[in-house]
Amino acid sequence: LFKAHALLAEEIGKPLIIHLVKGLQELLRASKEIPHKQAWIIHGFRGKQPQAQQLLSAGMYISLGEMFNSDAASVIPLGRLFIESDESKKNIEEIYSKIAALKGCKQELLEQAILENYNKVFE
DSSP: OHHHHHHHHHHHTOOEEEOOSSOHHHHHHHHHHSOOOSOEEETTOOOOHHHHHHHHHTTOEEEEOTTOOHHHHHHSOGGGEEEOOTTOSSOHHHHHHHHHHHHTSOHHHHHHHHHHHHHHHHO
């Protein structure tokens, strides 16, 4: 079923948003086996730093919400990061602020990087 979704994303030219729970090795294997040009984005990532590094090494983007792991967030380059608020009662500005502080950059820089990622992946 996952392969069918990945192939459909390729066919229609849209990124694949992945909700990953206890399937890291299967996903990494699939990313090697399924040819894809469209971005694969890990939605609501809460994993640890080694997992984030494996996903990044496989070429994936990582989206963080309110409940992110700080160690993992610290290794995600701005060019491969998305931020979300769908699981949170906090507004997106609060999440941006927290991640910008962790990354040691101005919130405006983080916002610009996310916008660039959006434009690259979704347009």
